[in-house]
Amino acid sequence: MDRAERNALTVAIGLLLFFFVLIVYAAKGLKIDLPTCITDVQPFKEGKLIQHAPNRYELHVVARMWYFDFNQGSTEIEIPAGSVVDIYLTSADVVHGMHVNGTTVNLMAIPGTVNYARYKFEKPGVYHVVCHEFCGVGHHAMQGKIVVKEVER
Amino acid sequence: MRVEGGIRFIILSEVVFPILLLIFGVYHGVMQVLYRAGVIKADSFLGIDYYQGLTLHGVINAIVFTTFFAVAFGNAVVLYLLKKPLRPAVQWLSWILMVGGTLMAAWAMFTKKATVLYTFYPPLIAHWTFYIGTVILVVGSLIPFFFDWIPNAVAWKRENPDKKIPLAVFGVFVNHILWTIMIVPVAIEILFQLFPLSVGWVDEINPLLARTLFWFFGHPVVYFWLLPAYVMLYTMLPKIASEKGKLYSDPAGRLAFILFLLFSLPVGLHHQFTEPGISNAWKLIHAIFTFCVALPSLITAFTVAASLEYSAKAEDSSVKNSKFYWWTRLPYLRLEGDKWLFSYLFAGLVLFFFGGITGIVNASYNLNLAVHNTAYVPGHFHTTVGGLVLLSFLGMSLYMVSKLRGTDVKFKGLAALAPYFWMQGMFMFSYAMMVGGALEGFPRRTNAGLTYLNPDSPLYRPEWVGYAQLSVVGGALLGIGFVLFLVAFFGTLLAPKVRESVVEFPIAEAYHDAPTPVLNNLKGWTVAAVLLAVLSYIPPLYDVTQRGVFYNSPAYNEQFPMPLKQLQQTEAETKELSMKEER
Numbered sequence: 047m048d049r050a051e052r053n054a055l056t057v058a059i060g061l062l063l064f065f066f067v068l069i070v071y072a073a074k075g076l077k078i079d080l081p082t083c084i085t086d087v088q089p090f091k092e093g094k095l096i097q098h099a100p101n102r103y104e105l106h107v108v109a110r111m112w113y114f115d116f117n118q119g120s121t122e123i124e125i126p127a128g129s130v131v132d133i134y135l136t137s138a139d140v141v142h143g144m145h146v147n148g149t150t151v152n153l154m155a156i157p158g159t160v161n162y163a164r165y166k167f168e169k170p171g172v173y174h175v176v177c178h179e180f181c182g183v184g185h186h187a188m189q190g191k192i193v194v195k196e197v198e199r
Numbered sequence: 200m201r202v203e204g205g206i207r208f209i210i211l212s213e214v215v216f217p218i219l220l221l222i223f224g225v226y227h228g229v230m231q232v233l234y235r236a237g238v239i240k241a242d243s244f245l246g247i248d249y250y251q252g253l254t255l256h257g258v259i260n261a262i263v264f265t266t267f268f269a270v271a272f273g274n275a276v277v278l279y280l281l282k283k284p285l286r287p288a289v290q291w292l293s294w295i296l297m298v299g300g301t302l303m304a305a306w307a308m309f310t311k312k313a314t315v316l317y318t319f320y321p322p323l324i325a326h327w328t329f330y331i332g333t334v335i336l337v338v339g340s341l342i343p344f345f346f347d348w349i350p351n352a353v354a355w356k357r358e359n360p361d362k363k364i365p366l367a368v369f370g371v372f373v374n375h376i377l378w379t380i381m382i383v384p385v386a387i388e389i390l391f392q393l394f395p396l397s398v399g400w401v402d403e404i405n406p407l408l409a410r411t412l413f414w415f416f417g418h419p420v421v422y423f424w425l426l427p428a429y430v431m432l433y434t435m436l437p438k439i440a441s442e443k444g445k446l447y448s449d450p451a452g453r454l455a456f457i458l459f460l461l462f463s464l465p466v467g468l469h470h471q472f473t474e475p476g477i478s479n480a481w482k483l484i485h486a487i488f489t490f491c492v493a494l495p496s497l498i499t500a501f502t503v504a505a506s507l508e509y510s511a512k513a514e515d516s517s518v519k520n521s522k523f524y525w526w527t528r529l530p531y532l533r534l535e536g537d538k539w540l541f542s543y544l545f546a547g548l549v550l551f552f553f554g555g556i557t558g559i560v561n562a563s564y565n566l567n568l569a570v571h572n573t574a575y576v577p578g579h580f581h582t583t584v585g586g587l588v589l590l591s592f593l594g595m596s597l598y599m600v601s602k603l604r605g606t607d608v609k610f611k612g613l614a615a616l617a618p619y620f621w622m623q624g625m626f627m628f629s630y631a632m633m634v635g636g637a638l639e640g641f642p643r644r645t646n647a648g649l650t651y652l653n654p655d656s657p658l659y660r661p662e663w664v665g666y667a668q669l670s671v672v673g674g675a676l677l678g679i680g681f682v683l684f685l686v687a688f689f690g691t692l693l694a695p696k697v698r699e700s701v702v703e704f705p706i707a708e709a710y711h712d713a714p715t716p717v718l719n720n721l722k723g724w725t726v727a728a729v730l731l732a733v734l735s736y737i738p739p740l741y742d743v744t745q746r747g748v749f750y751n752s753p754a755y756n757e758q759f760p761m762p763l764k765q766l767q768q769t770e771a772e773t774k775e776l777s778m779k780e781e782r
Contacts (some may be wrong), residue, residue: 048711051451051501058497062490069486069564078565080472082479083742089749111760135475139762140755141320141406143473143572147640150568154474156407157322158750161475174660176651178572178642180250180316182323182757183242186646189658 087160089136095123103131109142109155112184121190126197127170135161143179170196200279202702205287209294211603213271214596217264224259225681227252232674236667237648249646250314257317263301265424266340268592272427273371279702280365283351296339303332314757321409324754327397330389344375366452370430373456376725377463378423385416396754403751407476407743414467422463424584428591437506438707439541444510449709451502453718455495460728462492465735472567481739489562496555532615539615543594546618550586574641578632590618593684601691605700609690617683624676635666
């Protein structure tokens with residue numbers, strides 16, 4: 047191994063280590079982490095939006111061919127800006143995906159399991175939700191909306 | 200080296216057969232950008248549904264074409280470098296299995312019995328012929344390795360005890376060792392979960408376990424596609440660049456291949472970052488290994504650039520002392536001899552540069568949340584498997600056909616231009632997909648022209664229009680590039696024979712060489728690779744079978760939102776009812 051080769055290898059390893067440190071910082075420092083294995087929530091059959099406190103919500107989403115059940119069959123929900131939402135997601139049939147555009151909420155819905163993410167909706171506006179995993183002939187129409195309303199002070 | 204008779208037919212047909220199928224695969228690639236942009240607003244076009252065509256596009260391009268090429272290329276490289284005859288019985292058995300398996304799976308896909316996409320995630324289920332056909336194809340592709348190449352290499356080693364096995368053969372062997380290992384989990388998934396569910400022996404399976412087993416195969420397979428291209432970059436590209444060209448370092452090449460063998464396998468969870476049922480600690484560990492597997496590619500980037508520098512300077516001594524000017528002395532678009540092949544490898548390398556960088560984004564744990572299953576992902580892998588892999592395979596297919604048929608390469612100008620059309624088209628397509636996906640959340644695998652990109656639909660999303668339109672322009676250029684290649688390919692295949700049929704490759708010598716006894720111990724490294732793969736998969740497999748999963752799932756097909764069994768029952772009941780009414 048000559049000098050040029052050794053330098054190239056050192057730079058490569060250094061760069062990868064640098065990227066990796068940033069990832070761990072984002073996960074542990076900024077708390078942008080991946081969904082993990084949760085074992086204490088049974089899969090549910092019906093979508094539900096539960097308000098625990100003025101700014102705290104729990105959202106049970108059932109993904110099914112071919113719509114998102116956000117709240118008793120509705121594909122659209124409204125919450126006030128600044129709400130922290132605990133999102134639980136399951137599938138009633140095949141594999142679906144749920145991506146809330148413009149956020150880090152990006153979850154797979156696998157039948158028989160429950161996925162989880164927490165997100166704080168700061169900015170008011172319409173958050174489009176699309177299914178991004180092929181789930182049959184109606185896949186391209188499977189979507190939903192989270193409307194975040196401005197709060198008057 | 201002369202080659203005649205059955206062996207010549209087998210290698211030649213292993214090149215030509217998948218390219219005939221690839222015509223359809225690429226056709227539906229072009230169709231997809233039209234559907235997605237709303238140029239075609241329909242579920243199907245000319246009898247092929249969007250999602251059926253997407254399944255065919257993935258399976259033909261990424262499984263059938265690549266597997267056939269890897270076997271044909273391996274056969275030819277081993278034959279040429281070890282100079283030992285291949286066994287016709289072994290080769291015929293492998294050929295029959297591969298072609299037969301492919302036809303089985305193709306039947307299922309073309310008759311709409313297997314619209315499950317390339318990843319065939321259950322509980323969507325296909326006709327059993329799709330699964331068994333794929334398994335037969337894969338088994339056929341392993342036979343030459345075990346019964347032809349390994350015995351030939353052992354015999355060669357006995358005759359040449361002090362020589363290292365040639366680097367090209369070394370690379371081909373590493374590739375097939377990886378292939379053998381990664382087949383095991385997906386074979387378990389197919390034979391113990393999907394096939395029994397498909398024929399009705401079991402009613403329910405665990406979909407998350409199936410996904411985990413699939414990605415145990417599904418990421419290593421990208422290195423199975425990539426390594427033949429790396430063999431060409433290391434051993435052939437310098438020689439194509441210049442008659443006097445040399446590979447910069449042979450040990451660096453071997454080190455890169457061994458690192459691929461070690462780190463290609465324990466990485467599959469980076470496709471499952473957004474999934475429930477798997478602890479994120481294991482996801483992070485797989486992310487680390489995915490970063491490790493970037494290392495051999497970075498080594499390759501250095502070695503390939505250094506080899507090209509050596510070759511350019513050997514060709515033209517006026518750039519001998521320049522730092523950068525030698526880049527202008529490479530045969531980017533030249534027609535003498537076999538220099539046209541340089542265009543394919545070079546255009547592929549340029550695309551792969553971006554493929555590598557964007558791949559690191561995918562592997563980056565939480566950064567993946569921004570891009571998972573958006574159009575960014577196909578944007579990324581079209582610069583890798585649709586970039587370097589495809590271009591190097593096409594170029595080498597044309598090269599092998601001209602040698603095996605004993606013909607001159609016809610329409611050489613078109614052949615040399617084709618990869619640049621492809622490169623430009625892929626830049627536009629991938630840029631549109633990646634930016635639209637990462638910044639605007641444009642999803643992948645979606646017939647968007649019917650809803651999101653249809654101005655008459657309530658679901659219209661105007662922010663995606665520009666990206667979809669740019670991808671149409673890219674797709675058109677890709678189509679043109681592929682047609683140019685086909686003209687040269689079939690022109691060469693059908694041209695009159697002017698010399699004898701041979702198997703031959705432009706193999707470069709090494710500039711730096713040294714004995715590498717540790718790296719050459721393939722047996723030892725294979726054991727280490729298997730151990731690492733198994734260890735890295737025990738915890739996630741425990742998670743998806745023991746901790747996170749609560750219920751199994753019955754089978755569905757893509758047409759109806761109810762389980763297949765229930766659907767068949769209802770169908771039988773309505774049939775009975777209508778028969779009663781008729782009476």
